[in-house]
Amino acid sequence: MKNDTGELVVPRLTVSPDLPATVQEMLRAAKPAELRDPDTAGRGSLWQGLAAPLRWETALMCAGGYTFFTSAGPHAPVRVLLWPAVGLGAAWVALVVSLDIARRRKDRTRLRVIRESREQYVLDGDLVPAAGQLLARASRAVDAVRRSEVHRDNYLDRQRNDVVLPEKEWEIAETLRVYSRLERSTPASAEGEKARPVLDAHRTVLQATLDGIERRVTALETYAEQTAEADRRYAEFLQIKQLSATGHELLELLARSVRDDLAVAEIDNLAEGAATVGEAFKTALAEARESAHALS
CATH class of the missing domain: 1.20.58 (Methane Monooxygenase Hydroxylase; Chain G, domain 1)
Incomplete structure (x- = not known):
C-alpha cells in the first residue's frame, strides 16, 4: 500500500515470530501509545480505582434507590428507609471499585508483558x-x-x-x-x-x-x-x-x-x-x- 506521496506505507508493527502467539496477539491489539512507551502508559496506582464510583452511573443508582424506597414506604420513618439505601449504595460502590481495580491490575500485567517484549x-x-x-x-x-x-x-x-x-x-x-x-x-x-x-x-x-x-x-x-x-x-x-x-x-x-x-x-x-x-x-x-x- 502507498500513501499520497507515492511512498510505501511502513508497517505499524513488526513482531518477532519467536514470541508466543498469545503475546503476538496482545501486541497487535495494543494501542500505539502502549507500544511506544509502556512505562508511561502504565503509570498510576491500582488504588486510583477508589475514585471509580465518582461518575454518573453512581448518581443514577443513588437516585433510583431513593425513589424505590420512598415509593415503597412513603409513610415509614426516615431511619427505616435510610439503611436499605445506604446498603445498596455501599454494595454498588464496592462492586465498581473491585471491578476497576481488577481491570487496572490486568492492564498493568499486560503492559508489563509489552515492556518485557520491547526488543x-x-x-x-x-x-x-x-x-x-x-x-x-x-x-x-x-x-x-x-x-x-x-x-x-x-x-x-x-x-x-x-x-x-x-x-x-x-x-x-x-x-x-x-x-x-x-x-x-x-x-x-x-x-x-x-x-x-x-x-x-x-x-x-x-x-x-x-x-x-x-x-x-x-x-x-x-x-x-x-x-x-x-x-x-x-x-x-x-x-x-x-x-x-x-x-x-x-x-x-x-x-x-x-x-x-x-x-x-x-x-x-x-x-x-x-x-x-x-x-x-x-x-x-x-x-x-x-x-x-x-x-x-
Whole structure:
C-alpha cells in the first residue's frame, strides 16, 4: 500500500515470530501509545480505582434507590428507609471499585508483558525513512507470496513459507532498527580534520549495511514476482483444464455441423494448449522454488 506521496506505507508493527502467539496477539491489539512507551502508559496506582464510583452511573443508582424506597414506604420513618439505601449504595460502590481495580491490575500485567517484549517488536517510528521504505518493500513481498494461489494450494511448500518468510521479515526489521539507531546518532558533520575520516568510515559501514539489507529485500521481491508469474500460469492452466474437461461435449457439438476430422483437430488443439500451459506453469513454479531456496 502507498500513501499520497507515492511512498510505501511502513508497517505499524513488526513482531518477532519467536514470541508466543498469545503475546503476538496482545501486541497487535495494543494501542500505539502502549507500544511506544509502556512505562508511561502504565503509570498510576491500582488504588486510583477508589475514585471509580465518582461518575454518573453512581448518581443514577443513588437516585433510583431513593425513589424505590420512598415509593415503597412513603409513610415509614426516615431511619427505616435510610439503611436499605445506604446498603445498596455501599454494595454498588464496592462492586465498581473491585471491578476497576481488577481491570487496572490486568492492564498493568499486560503492559508489563509489552515492556518485557520491547526488543521483540519494531514500530514504524523506530525506523528512519530509508529503513522504513525497505521494511515496507519486504513486508509487501512477503504478503504477496503468502496471499498467492500457488502458496495457498501448497505448490510452493506452504509450511516452509509460513515459517521462513516471517523469520526473514523479522531479521530485516530488527537489523533496520539497529541501523536507524546508529543513523540517528551519527553527527551531520565532523568537528575537525581528525574526526572526518572516522565519521566517513562510520557512514561507509552504515551504507554497506543498508545495501546488504536492500539485497535481501530485492531477493524477497524477486521471489514475489516469480510467485505472481506462477499464479498467472496456474490460473491459465486451470482454465485450460476446465475447457479440456468439456472436450467430449464440444466434439459432439462440432460433429453435428462439420466433419469429424475437423472436430477432432479442434479438440487436439485444446489438449496441446493444456500441455503447453502446464509446462509453463511447471517452469514458473521451478523458478519460484529456486528463489525461495536463495532466501535461505
